[in-house]
């Protein structure tokens with residue numbers, strides 16, 4: 001049995017409508033708080049929209065839930081410095097998300113150049129609202145496996161340098177290059193790591209055939225990248241913290257001629273991280289990564305409650321809801337060595 005402070009998820013997609021009703025409770029069962037991504041259709045662009053979305057999330061939770069959704073705004077060409085200030089003052093919005101235009105699911109309203117955004121980034125510096133970045137180049141000539149590296153060189157590093165007070169989260173990093181950059185970066189730069197990038201390399205996309213449930217963006221990378229990510233997660237370096245990027249899609253939209261990007265891990269997220277940490281005998285480092293460093297980065301108090309993970313092998317259910325179009329849970333049919341103990 002291991003006991004750690006209640007973890008938080010610093011990057012999750014909860015969606016809206018019926019999908020929200022299906023998935024929000026799963027994240028709330030695992031985590032105390034979560035940074036909720038704004039890539040709805042249409043995107044969450046204003047503080048008012050974030051407040052309304054937060055209400056819909058709270059309504060979809062079980063009655064006794066103490067889960068706190070931490071909202072984000074979607075940065076577009078229309079975002080204003082006044083909106084950044086409103087968001088920072090709201091007590092409801094905790095970050096502004098940058099999607100390079102077209103980079104991923106619902107990123108069409110994203111940003112195609114950062115140079116014009118300087119006044120907004122200055123507003124984020126002034127009001128201490130972190131910029132959360134999906135770090136992939138959208139240059140159509142860029143190889144899909146090089147997108148993160150190219151983005152790091154062309155967008156991310158220059159932005160961090162130019163805006164010396166800007167707090168930045170390099171989201172769901174996937175490469176050794178990104179690990180090396182973040183570990184040398186100032187403390188105002190952090191990075192989230194997903195369970196899939198700690199557990200799998202890109203071979204998993206093609207294991208015995210095409211595996212749509214292993215497809216997410218940024219796409220899985222080489223084994224040497226996975227090893228660098230796992231070393232970073234288990235190093236005790238506070239730049240690196242937990243962000244599942246749990247991104248549910250209906251089964252039919254994944255198992256399709258043009259399948260959506262996104263892996264749904266929320267129901268078993270902590271068990272997956274425990275599996276990854278145990279694989280390198282580093283479970284004693286899980287608490288910092290899962291429960292301390294993210295809260296510290298965002299300037300929020302660490303959670304006081306405790307959670308337990310019991311050591312016992314079990315198999316992840318293939319289709320717990322019985323609905324054939326429900327989002328497929330990552331790792332379905334495979335076994336895990338730890339199980340989260342429910343509270344109460």
Ligand code: NCD
Pocket residue numbers: 013039104105106134215216217218245247248261262263
């Ligand atoms: C996310 C989604 O489906 O919203 N998909 C994904 O593959 N990670 C978007 C994102 O975070 O890139």
Ligand code: ZN
Pocket residue numbers: 011012013037245247
């Ligand atoms: Zn995401």
